[in-house]
Amino acid sequence: MTIITVRRISQVFFLGLFFWFCLVMTIGEAFWQLRGWPVNWLIQLDPLVGLAFAITTGGLHPGLWWGLLTLSLTILLGRFFCGWVCPLGTLNQFIGFCAHGRKTLARRVALNRYHPAQGIKYLLLIGFLGSITSLQTGLLDPLPLLHRSMGLIITPLLEYTGIPISSGPRHYPNTALIGLILGLALGMNLVVPRFYCRFVCPLGALFGIFSRLALWRMGKAVKVCPDCLQCEACCEGACNPSAEFRTSECVLCMNCRPACGPALMTFQSTPSAGGEILLPDPGRRRFGLALATGLSAVPLLRLEGSLGKNWDPDKIRPPGSLAEAAFLARCLKCGQCLRICPTNIIQPSGLASGLEALWTPVLNFRMGTSGCQLNCIACGHVCPTGAISPLELDRKLGRGAYQEQGPIRMGLAFVDQGRCLPWAMNRPCIVCQENCPVSPKAIQTQVHFQPVPDIPALQIASANAATLVFENEGLQGQRLDGGDYYCRSLTNPAPARLIINNTGNSLTLAATSAPAAGERIEILLRLQRPWVEPSRCIGCGICEHECPVQGRRAIRVTAENESREKDHALIRI
Amino acid sequence: MKNENQIRPCLSRRECLVRMGKAGGALFFLWAAGFWLRKRGAALPSDTAEGVSWPDFSVPGLSGKLVAVTSGERAKALERALQALGGIEKFIRPGDRVLLKVNAAFASPPLIGATTHPELLAEMIRLCRKAGADQVLVADNPINDPAACFALTGMEAAVKAAGGRLVLPRASDFKPLLLPGAERLAGWPVFYEPFKNINKLIGLAPLKDHHRSGASMTMKNWYGLLGGRRNILHQDIHQTILELARMIKPTLVVLDGTTAMMQNGPTGGSLADLKQADTLIVSTDQVAADALGASILEKDMQTLGFIRLAEAAAVGTADYRSLNPIFLSV
Numbered sequence: 001m002t003i004i005t006v007r008r009i010s011q012v013f014f015l016g017l018f019f020w021f022c023l024v025m026t027i028g029e030a031f032w033q034l035r036g037w038p039v040n041w042l043i044q045l046d047p048l049v050g051l052a053f054a055i056t057t058g059g060l061h062p063g064l065w066w067g068l069l070t071l072s073l074t075i076l077l078g079r080f081f082c083g084w085v086c087p088l089g090t091l092n093q094f095i096g097f098c099a100h101g102r103k104t105l106a107r108r109v110a111l112n113r114y115h116p117a118q119g120i121k122y123l124l125l126i127g128f129l130g131s132i133t134s135l136q137t138g139l140l141d142p143l144p145l146l147h148r149s150m151g152l153i154i155t156p157l158l159e160y161t162g163i164p165i166s167s168g169p170r171h172y173p174n175t176a177l178i179g180l181i182l183g184l185a186l187g188m189n190l191v192v193p194r195f196y197c198r199f200v201c202p203l204g205a206l207f208g209i210f211s212r213l214a215l216w217r218m219g220k221a222v223k224v225c226p227d228c229l230q231c232e233a234c235c236e237g238a239c240n241p242s243a244e245f246r247t248s249e250c251v252l253c254m255n256c257r258p259a260c261g262p263a264l265m266t267f268q269s270t271p272s273a274g275g276e277i278l279l280p281d282p283g284r285r286r287f288g289l290a291l292a293t294g295l296s297a298v299p300l301l302r303l304e305g306s307l308g309k310n311w312d313p314d315k316i317r318p319p320g321s322l323a324e325a326a327f328l329a330r331c332l333k334c335g336q337c338l339r340i341c342p343t344n345i346i347q348p349s350g351l352a353s354g355l356e357a358l359w360t361p362v363l364n365f366r367m368g369t370s371g372c373q374l375n376c377i378a379c380g381h382v383c384p385t386g387a388i389s390p391l392e393l394d395r396k397l398g399r400g401a402y403q404e405q406g407p408i409r410m411g412l413a414f415v416d417q418g419r420c421l422p423w424a425m426n427r428p429c430i431v432c433q434e435n436c437p438v439s440p441k442a443i444q445t446q447v448h449f450q451p452v453p454d455i456p457a458l459q460i461a462s463a464n465a466a467t468l469v470f471e472n473e474g475l476q477g478q479r480l481d482g483g484d485y486y487c488r489s490l491t492n493p494a495p496a497r498l499i500i501n502n503t504g505n506s507l508t509l510a511a512t513s514a515p516a517a518g519e520r521i522e523i524l525l526r527l528q529r530p531w532v533e534p535s536r537c538i539g540c541g542i543c544e545h546e547c548p549v550q551g552r553r554a555i556r557v558t559a560e561n562e563s564r565e566k567d568h569a570l571i572r573i
Numbered sequence: 574m575k576n577e578n579q580i581r582p583c584l585s586r587r588e589c590l591v592r593m594g595k596a597g598g599a600l601f602f603l604w605a606a607g608f609w610l611r612k613r614g615a616a617l618p619s620d621t622a623e624g625v626s627w628p629d630f631s632v633p634g635l636s637g638k639l640v641a642v643t644s645g646e647r648a649k650a651l652e653r654a655l656q657a658l659g660g661i662e663k664f665i666r667p668g669d670r671v672l673l674k675v676n677a678a679f680a681s682p683p684l685i686g687a688t689t690h691p692e693l694l695a696e697m698i699r700l701c702r703k704a705g706a707d708q709v710l711v712a713d714n715p716i717n718d719p720a721a722c723f724a725l726t727g728m729e730a731a732v733k734a735a736g737g738r739l740v741l742p743r744a745s746d747f748k749p750l751l752l753p754g755a756e757r758l759a760g761w762p763v764f765y766e767p768f769k770n771i772n773k774l775i776g777l778a779p780l781k782d783h784h785r786s787g788a789s790m791t792m793k794n795w796y797g798l799l800g801g802r803r804n805i806l807h808q809d810i811h812q813t814i815l816e817l818a819r820m821i822k823p824t825l826v827v828l829d830g831t832t833a834m835m836q837n838g839p840t841g842g843s844l845a846d847l848k849q850a851d852t853l854i855v856s857t858d859q860v861a862a863d864a865l866g867a868s869i870l871e872k873d874m875q876t877l878g879f880i881r882l883a884e885a886a887a888v889g890t891a892d893y894r895s896l897n898p899i900f901l902s903v
Contacts, residue, residue, distance in 0.1 A: 060610035068607045213596045572757045
């Protein structure tokens with residue numbers, strides 16, 4: 001078995017593992033659904049996640065430890081992760097091989113020649129790490145990028161074609177750009193193999209920087225070789241193996257080793273005999289510019305005041321999310337919470353809600369299958385960086401030891417009286433009240449008796465027990481027996497009485513003490529009009545999801561009163 | 574002889590040690606940093622900002638005093654009222670550092686009567702200075718823009734002319750309130766900067782109608798010490814005023830009813846909202862002062878929940894007559 005075969009086995013294994021982790025991010029009872037797999041393991045192995053997290057928070061989240069292992073191996077061996085582990089690298093290599101594998105030697109040599117633009121990825125890395133208040137590496141870091149793309153695009157697309165993965169088809173808005181980036185990352189391989197790895201990948205850049213310390217590296221054993229360029233033709237990293245060796249670009253694909261006829265390419269402790277260049281020199285100005293851009297980008301975006309008084313009330317974060325500043329310092333935009341949410345209400349925020357928060361999770365109660373389920377704490381438990389705290393159920397619901405603190409509130413529901421059926425159109429409804437899951441209910445109703453406009457006041461001709469008979473056929477064509485209609489005497493003040501039956505000229509009431517003959521009565525519609533008690537509402541959005549006014553809901557949740565931001569309080573609890 | 578180019582190079586011992594040292598050093602640094610960072614955990618921004626509280630500013634032996642002076646001239650009325658209480662020297666000792674909490678809520682001219690009158694403020698500063706006060710600070714956290722409020726109400730000029738010092742609120746001047754007795758206001762950010770170094774506190778409030786609480790007088794005046802989103806406290810305004818009155822023990826309060834705002838409060842805006850009531854109240858009992866003020870505003874005291882609650886909580890007495898008040902005319 002050659003080293004190439006071993007590498008391929010490793011790549012297939014990790015790519016398979018990645019797909020497996022993506023597949024099991026599905027709630028269900030089948031063996032291939034959520035079963036406690038370490039679904040974040042590949043993200044945790046990614047040291048750029050840990051490094052950026054350490055910069056933005058000054059700490060390290062449990063699990064991000066694994067990145068130390070990866071970096072340590074990089075210090076010993078070089079960029080092994082890119083060539084042996086990274087699922088995006090594997091996909092890129094495969095596509096590149098399919099597209100270019102059969103081309104002539106000269107073409108392949110040209111395709112795989114080092115290009116100075118490969119230095120761009122280092123500038124991107126510096127820029128991203130310059131974002132010291134907000135975690136932005138996830139935009140281009142391959143592991144979050146792939147997880148996000150799988151969860152929000154590939155899996156939903158598969159479901160769209162009828163392959164049942166989740167319990168039903170899932171929808172995510174604002175994903176066009178995610179798809180575009182994935183498409184470019186994969187498609188550019190058709191132009192240049194491993195385009196993303198060579199020019200863009202900030203994780204590859206990080207490994208490149210650390211590879212300068214590697215104790216063993218690829219290189220020429222002797223300076224002079226036949227210059228057959230076989231090694232160049234199959235080089236994945238575009239690291240000039242036959243000439244001055246670009247150590248930081250070598251992804252340890254090892255293709256050059258068996259390709260070299262005289263076996264002059266070896267994994268050796270000495271620098272390549274043809275000379276080696278440890279790192280491309282970006283130049284002090286470019287370095288400074290990248291760093292300055294990174295440092296100033298987030299402060300610039302925050303000038304709009306999104307973290308202060310200009311906060312966005314539609315940015316309803318998943319239950320247990322940290323306060324916005326701490327949240328943005330941790331959220332990787334990996335999309336794990338969006339994928340796991342059983343009701344598909346966690347959605348990526350789009351460009352409109354601010355570039356800084358692009359693709360961070362927000363709740364959209366118009367979509368999905370329900371609101372935030374009372375007894376679900378899945379999102380916090382799959383978050384790899386703790387931007388959403390892994391809540392205990394008691395903490396979420398404010399039970400047991402958390403009685404005093406009360407439940408986690410994501411927002412607060414507001415009744416839009418101009419759209420709500422019982423308020424605006426005198427039609428009985430209160431679907432929202434029925435669906436309010438907290439006890440006692442946060443949605444209460446007030447009873448209102450509305451005179452029915454089509455029926456004029458009626459004069460009672462005769463009254464027999466609970467049946468009233470009128471002189472004219474004023475009730476012709478009306479059905480008042482549904483339980484919503486009442487009548488009330490206009491002559492003698494008395495409570496309204498429930499109508500249980502009617503004909504064109506008679507009414508039967510539930511009450512035995514009916515109005516007497518000669519009295520005038522009016523027909524009333526009993527309406528229950530909803531209102532929200534803010535101390536009980538947790539902002540789960542089930543009311544908004546169930547509201548029959550489907551366009552713009554008549555009851556809507558905004559982030560008012562959310563537990564995570566004191567300044568958003570509407571009431572003093 | 575072999576070509577030099579075909580000799581397989583080999584690391585010297587020195588090179589080998591240097592490289593192993595570098596890699597080893599990097600590994601050591603990496604793991605040390607990792608352990609250190611892990612120990613720090615994912616440090617959340619701590620919520621434990623240093624809390625503050627208000628000490629007792631009252632002068633022992635002078636509780637339960639109330640003077641009401643009938644006069645159209647604020648400065649004279651204030652001087653006379655204090656004389657009747659034994660002189661400002663009873664309250665302000667040489668070397669004292671005094672804070673005058675004014676009502677500067679709105680950027681409107683003194684004529685409108687929505688804010689503490691600059692003449693009254695200037696006279697109070699002068700009297701404190703005369704009594705030997707080291708420092709006289711003037712502060713409020715207004716609703717409108719602070720600088721504009723103090724400028725347009727004439728208070729800024731008055732403070733300068735009389736030798737006081739204005740403290741305009743900045744975001745960093747607020748600290749969470751930690752005081753036994755704080756319930757709704759526990760942890761609420763309060764304007765603490767001017768309180769840092771003072772030992773006497775005097776409230777100077779205009780007498781005004783207030784649509785939500787009924788009346789804005791000496792107790793409601795403490796609202797201006799609150800920071801944060803105090804507008805949410807309006808849902809329980811009487812309890813909030815009560816809590817403030819219970820926690821703030823001033824040296825003196827002055828309620829200026831020279832021109833009382835009878836309606837359209839607390840902003841007013843028209844001279845038609847004002848009534849020439851020609852009364853200035855000076856008291857060491859804020860509840861009594863407000864009770865007398867309520868009668869000038871022709872309010873039924875039973876409808877002013879904060880007075881009822883404050884009396885029940887023994888902050889003071891609403892029955893101001895029981896204090897043997899002194900009524901004077903200038």
